[in-house]
Amino acid sequence: MLLNGSQIFVEVLCEQGVDTIFGYPGGAVLNLYDELYKNSDRITHILTAHEQGASHAADGYARATGRTGVVLATSGPGATNLVTGIATAYMDSIPMVAFTGNVGTSLLGRDSFQEAYIEGITMPITKHNFTVRRVEDLADTMRAAFRIAQSGRKGPVLVDIPKDVTANKCEFTHQQPEQIRTVTTFDEERVAQAAEIINGAQRPLIYFGGGVRSAASCQPLRDLVHKAGIPATYTLMAAGVVPYGDPLNLGMIGMHGCYTANRAVNEADVVIAIGTRFSDRVALKPSTFAKKATIIQIDIDPSEIGKNVDIDLSIVGDAAYILRAMLPMIEPAQHDEWMALIHDWQSHDYHPKSDPSRLMPHQVIGEVCSQCGPEAVYVTDVGQHQMWAAQYLRHAKSRGFITSGGLGTMGFGYGAAIGAQMALGRDQRVVMFTGDGSFHMNLNEACTAVSYELPIITVIFNNQVLGMVRQWQTSFYGKRYSQTDPHRKTDYVKLAEGFGLKGYHCETLAEFQAAFAEALTRKGPTWIECVIDKDEKVLPMIPAGGDINDIIMD
Amino acid sequence: MQQTVQRKVVSLLVDNQSGVLARVSSLFCRRGFNIDSLTVSATNDPTVSRITITVLANNERELEQLLLQTERLEVTRQVFVLDEAKTLQRELLLLKVAATVANRAELREIASIYKAKIIDLSPDSMVFELTGKPQKIDAFLLMFEGYTILEQCRTGVTALERGGMHQHMQKPAQEIRAAQLPLPGTCCPR
Numbered sequence: 161m162l163l164n165g166s167q168i169f170v171e172v173l174c175e176q177g178v179d180t181i182f183g184y185p186g187g188a189v190l191n192l193y194d195e196l197y198k199n200s201d202r203i204t205h206i207l208t209a210h211e212q213g214a215s216h217a218a219d220g221y222a223r224a225t226g227r228t229g230v231v232l233a234t235s236g237p238g239a240t241n242l243v244t245g246i247a248t249a250y251m252d253s254i255p256m257v258a259f260t261g262n263v264g265t266s267l268l269g270r271d272s273f274q275e276a277y278i279e280g281i282t283m284p285i286t287k288h289n290f291t292v293r294r295v296e297d298l299a300d301t302m303r304a305a306f307r308i309a310q311s312g313r314k315g316p317v318l319v320d321i322p323k324d325v326t327a328n329k330c331e332f333t334h335q336q337p338e339q340i341r342t343v344t345t346f347d348e349e350r351v352a353q354a355a356e357i358i359n360g361a362q363r364p365l366i367y368f369g370g371g372v373r374s375a376a377s378c379q380p381l382r383d384l385v386h387k388a389g390i391p392a393t394y395t396l397m398a399a400g401v402v403p404y405g406d407p408l409n410l411g412m413i414g415m416h417g418c419y420t421a422n423r424a425v426n427e428a429d430v431v432i433a434i435g436t437r438f439s440d441r442v443a444l445k446p447s448t449f450a451k452k453a454t455i456i457q458i459d460i461d462p463s464e465i466g467k468n469v470d471i472d473l474s475i476v477g478d479a480a481y482i483l484r485a486m487l488p489m490i491e492p493a494q495h496d497e498w499m500a501l502i503h504d505w506q507s508h509d510y511h512p513k514s515d516p517s518r519l520m521p522h523q524v525i526g527e528v529c530s531q532c533g534p535e536a537v538y539v540t541d542v543g544q545h546q547m548w549a550a551q552y553l554r555h556a557k558s559r560g561f562i563t564s565g566g567l568g569t570m571g572f573g574y575g576a577a578i579g580a581q582m583a584l585g586r587d588q589r590v591v592m593f594t595g596d597g598s599f600h601m602n603l604n605e606a607c608t609a610v611s612y613e614l615p616i617i618t619v620i621f622n623n624q625v626l627g628m629v630r631q632w633q634t635s636f637y638g639k640r641y642s643q644t645d646p647h648r649k650t651d652y653v654k655l656a657e658g659f660g661l662k663g664y665h666c667e668t669l670a671e672f673q674a675a676f677a678e679a680l681t682r683k684g685p686t687w688i689e690c691v692i693d694k695d696e697k698v699l700p701m702i703p704a705g706g707d708i709n710d711i712i713m714d
Numbered sequence: 715m716q717q718t719v720q721r722k723v724v725s726l727l728v729d730n731q732s733g734v735l736a737r738v739s740s741l742f743c744r745r746g747f748n749i750d751s752l753t754v755s756a757t758n759d760p761t762v763s764r765i766t767i768t769v770l771a772n773n774e775r776e777l778e779q780l781l782l783q784t785e786r787l788e789v790t791r792q793v794f795v796l797d798e799a800k801t802l803q804r805e806l807l808l809l810k811v812a813a814t815v816a817n818r819a820e821l822r823e824i825a826s827i828y829k830a831k832i833i834d835l836s837p838d839s840m841v842f843e844l845t846g847k848p849q850k851i852d853a854f855l856l857m858f859e860g861y862t863i864l865e866q867c868r869t870g871v872t873a874l875e876r877g878g879m880h881q882h883m884q885k886p887a888q889e890i891r892a893a894q895l896p897l898p899g900t901c902c903p904r
Contacts, residue, residue: 281735284740308788424836457899463782466775466898474899
């Protein structure tokens with residue numbers, strides 16, 4: 161049938177099973193928005209306050225479900241406002257397709273009004289990107305974009321569509337979505353070698369990351385942990401994959417990870433790294449990381465193999481397939497001596513002291529968990545609160561912790577929470593943790609949550625300062641607090657009222673308990689300001705470039 | 715880890731479309747590799763281009779990692795470091811030298827020893843054309859130290875491996891890649 165570009169755009173989205181997109185209209189995408197208007201029964205469009213919020217929402221949608229998030233923005237500033245969101249998704253390998261309008265093909269490259277060369281701008285932060293110059297190429301380009309976003313190591317793809325392409329017509333035929341390129345093959349011999357090494361290990365440790373979630377290999381991973389009796393530690397990107405109460409779960413590793421986990425990786429004789437990239441926030445000192453261990457690395461992306469740390473055995477492929485193949489070769493085991501060492505270290509793990517006279521982060525987070533139950537989904541911004549959330553949250557969903565790990569994007573949270581809430585429905589409890597610094601970056605998205613009646617509860621840790629940077633200034637810069645004390649006078653209760661939502665101000669745990677309980681009963685969004693001490697630190701901490709011997713515990 | 719500077723010739727087979735060179739070269743830029751020379755042309759398959767890049771690598775491991783990241787691009791079909799011993803490398807030089815009636819004869823002699831062609835003779839200059847291995851061109855240029863070079867243009871290295879068919883038009887199977895660009899941890903220590 162003969163369709164114009166905008167009709168093709170909607171048809172291909174539907175073909176790909178997209179029912180929700182996030183975006184913001186503008187001149188270059190008027191034709192697309194006109195078609196979305198006519199198809200509002202097929203595609204729900206969520207209008208955000210800012211394109212950055214829309215990009216984080218698409219990202220949050222993808223993180224919450226594993227499905228591809230879709231964002232649409234206009235040319236020029238609309239497109240450039242997506243950049244941070246796309247880079248965030250890229251660093252955490254999140255499947256996302258970003259569509260941008262552009263000026264007409266005859267105006268491209270002439271510094272036309274609201275023109276930006278977004279293909280060039282996003283080249284290093286996308287898996288791939290396209291400019292569609294002919295309407296005849298639109299459908300197949302969009303299909304390729306969705307395929308690429310979900311294939312292999314997942315990631316964002318951008319499709320730039322000049323305005324005339326959205327108006328021009330061509331023949332269109334429906335197609336089934338293209339087969340996602342799943343990596344089903346791997347070197348079986350090496351899997352056998354790995355199993356042999358694991359079976360012979362005295363002090364084995366599993367260290368896994370976000371790739372385990374992407375590969376849908378959470379269950380085989382848990383099976384491996386239990387069958388081989390191997391303690392496991394995870395990166396920020398994989399919190400919640402192994403249940404919290406599990407005695408083999410050592411907690412998070414890295415700069416703000418547990419003492420035990422960081423110590424264990426130092427002492428292990430075999431480390432099995434799964435879907436993780438030995439980042440500089442985990443392998444803080446690559447030359448000593450897991451130095452005593454034979455390191456087995458499983459990753460879908462060959463360019464991650466041995467990138468930061470020398471490894472001994474690599475298996476390239478999808479972790480789900482590899483682990484399932486490996487499991488039958490694994491001999492059931494218990495490592496009593498090793499576990500005894502670990503239990504001993506665990507007695508040295510950092511536990512914050514509670515103080516009922518003050519509001520403390522771990523008390524607030526504990527209270528949220530007990531009121532929400534294990535099925536809640538938590539979203540964070542970036543900074544101290546993010547680390548506290550990672551340390552103290554106890555949730556049961558493997559996709560229940562949504563955070564910007566690789567890029568560390570302050571202002572990520574609100575948009576991501578909107579995306580997660582839209583993906584999971586209004587009956588799903590979504591709680592966002594933020595700090596006063598991150599919150600001020602994108603709090604404008606509160607209006608979006610109000611418009612769509614999304615019951616997102618935002619817990620704001622207000623320490624009046626930019627806490628994480630300030631903590632570094634305290635520890636490493638002689639308490640010279642350069643630009644980390646903004647002297648803001650924001651009244652969060654009045655600000656909430658202005659946005660049309662309910663805000664609470666809490667200074668004690670009792671006040672917080674009551675406010676949170678009330679927030680749970682409300683239909684729309686709420687936020688709760690928790691006043692905390694500005695000298696509250698994230699502990700433990702291993703300084704950048706240090707190792708377990710440099711750990712700061714108080 | 716190797717720390718001596720080594721010249722490496724990398725051959726890439728990529729999709730023949732606009733923007734591919736930008737994608738590839740921006741990766742080299744990100745890792746701080748200075749491209750010594752670069753040539754691009756379509757191959758016998760018009761949908762495929764070959765990019766030949768020579769880089770000076772002072773860290774072999776970093777180069778390998780960069781090549782794996784290059785391989786990861788959607789537009790990349792295959793990447794391989796050419797084996798110096800098995801590779802034919804050629805480069806073309808155009809060299810414009812100030813020449814007067816007085817020194818024409820000696821310049822002609824240099825050209826004839828190196829089998830360079832004189833492709834332009836003007837009242838005050840000559841242009842030489844020379845094809846050969848990069849080392850031969852370097853040596854030829856050394857001969858002009860006492861003369862005035864007005865302009866110089868080298869094409870950069872184009873290279874093919876000897877014998878057989880060495881052209882894989884798809885993303886490589888793991889075993890092919892393992893042979894050409896072995897990943898760390900491919901042989902077990904125990």
